[in-house]
Amino acid sequence: MALLTPERLADIDSLRTQFSSEEQLTTELVRRKWLTPLQGRWLLRGHGQRLFVGSYILVDRIGEGGMGQVFLAQHRSFGRSAAIKVLRPDRRDNRRGRARFLREMRALGRLDHPNVVHAYDAGLVGRACYLVMEYVPGPDLAQVLASGERLPIGHSCEYARQAALGLHHMHERGLIHRDIKPGNVSLAEGGRTVKLLDVGLVKERMNPDTDGEVLTQAGWLVGTADYAAPEQVLNARNVGRRSDQYSLGCTLYHLLAGEVPFPGSTPVARALRRVTENVRPIHDLRPDLPAGLSEVVGRLMSREPKGRFPSARAAADALAPFATPLVKAVAETTVHISTCPTLPTIDGVTATESELSTPHDAP
Numbered sequence: 001m002a003l004l005t006p007e008r009l010a011d012i013d014s015l016r017t018q019f020s021s022e023e024q025l026t027t028e029l030v031r032r033k034w035l036t037p038l039q040g041r042w043l044l045r046g047h048g049q050r051l052f053v054g055s056y057i058l059v060d061r062i063g064e065g066g067m068g069q070v071f072l073a074q075h076r077s078f079g080r081s082a083a084i085k086v087l088r089p090d091r092r093d094n095r096r097g098r099a100r101f102l103r104e105m106r107a108l109g110r111l112d113h114p115n116v117v118h119a120y121d122a123g124l125v126g127r128a129c130y131l132v133m134e135y136v137p138g139p140d141l142a143q144v145l146a147s148g149e150r151l152p153i154g155h156s157c158e159y160a161r162q163a164a165l166g167l168h169h170m171h172e173r174g175l176i177h178r179d180i181k182p183g184n185v186s187l188a189e190g191g192r193t194v195k196l197l198d199v200g201l202v203k204e205r206m207n208p209d210t211d212g213e214v215l216t217q218a219g220w221l222v223g224t225a226d227y228a229a230p231e232q233v234l235n236a237r238n239v240g241r242r243s244d245q246y247s248l249g250c251t252l253y254h255l256l257a258g259e260v261p262f263p264g265s266t267p268v269a270r271a272l273r274r275v276t277e278n279v280r281p282i283h284d285l286r287p288d289l290p291a292g293l294s295e296v297v298g299r300l301m302s303r304e305p306k307g308r309f310p311s312a313r314a315a316a317d318a319l320a321p322f323a324t325p326l327v328k329a330v331a332e333t334t335v336h337i338s339t340c341p342t343l344p345t346i347d348g349v350t351a352t353e354s355e356l357s358t359p360h361d362a363p
């Protein structure tokens with residue numbers, strides 16, 4: 001069990017005599033915080049080797065999206081925290097899928113901006129694709145919205161402004177995010193810095209061309225219907241830089257109005273409304289908005305891409321007069337890093353193909 005230091009391994013030998021089963025012993029190790037609950041569960045199920053991904057050890061499961069699961073992890077030598085996305089087996093289980101993943105990762109490696117999540121590493125362990133990223137503690141803006149907290153107008157504008165700067169950086173390097181929504185705009189540094197998440201894999205998800213390995217457009221709509229640009233709703237391949245502006249506009253609208261711009265009973269109905277209707281001006285819902293902000297939101301959400309700003313940078317500049325600096329605007333979400341055991345000594349264990357083939361938290 002290379003998760004533990006040699007001293008603790010020695011202690012375990014004596015602990016073994018006190019516990020009649022592996023389960024009781026593991027429960028005790030979790031209670032002592034020598035193992036995290038995730039590590040305890042996986043060890044008990046005989047999947048301990050799956051905890052080792054490249055140079056990292058998985059610590060906790062953060063969540064799951066359409067492409068795979070995201071874990072909190074710790075570097076085996078440096079102890080640095082990171083987030084690791086491990087692609088679902090059906091998204092990676094062919095050569096083209098893996099080649100595309102690596103192409104996307106190379107693109108991601110070109111990005112270097114304070115408002116875009118930083119990628120540290122990516123690779124394959126056996127046939128499993130994983131991406132190691134900067135850990136962003138959050139909360140993300142979806143969580144902020146779900147908390148019911150009414151944000152100051154200036155903070156909402158600052159979130160959107162920083163997100164626009166991150167988008168501009170991506171656009172300059174030839175990348176389009178394609179999935180800007182509150183859940184993909186997260187906060188770091190005690191709420192002072194915005195980070196765009198889910199960068200790099202989105203192109204694969206939104207490009208329904210081959211392999212049968214992408215979500216159907218209807219499936220994609222479920223999570224994104226409220227934020228996708230009209231041209232994107234009509235044709236998922238028909239996405240340009242200005243489509244990201246529209247999605248950012250929807251996100252800002254939601255933050256300011258407390259409701260999505262096109263409410264409706266189903267994702268498809270909501271998505272289609274934006275193709276046929278102009279958005280209700282936001283000052284109808286927020287008459288207290290400063291003069292000019294409603295126009296900026298309206299321009300971001302122009303139905304025609306050419307009606308939007310010439311660049312995300314121009315959008316950021318237009319938002320700047322309405323933005324106020326973020327001074328620890330929100331509390332960070334609780335992360336189970338406190339349950340992370342002290343940095344373990346690793347004796348060169350490398351995960352194998354089969355060990356990572358089903359990296360779910362219910363192996």
Ligand SMILES: Nc1ncnc2c1ncn2[C@@H]1O[C@H](COP(=O)(O)OP(=O)(O)OP(=O)(O)O)[C@@H](O)[C@H]1O
Binds near residue numbers: 069070186
């Ligand atoms: N770098 C990161 N740091 C911290 N948490 C992250 C990071 N990247 C993703 N997450 C979190 O992991 C969870 C899953 O993220 P993921 O991007 O896989 O899915 P999603 O955005 O929820 O859905 P989808 O990808 O299908 O749109 C989310 O709660 C997300 O906030």
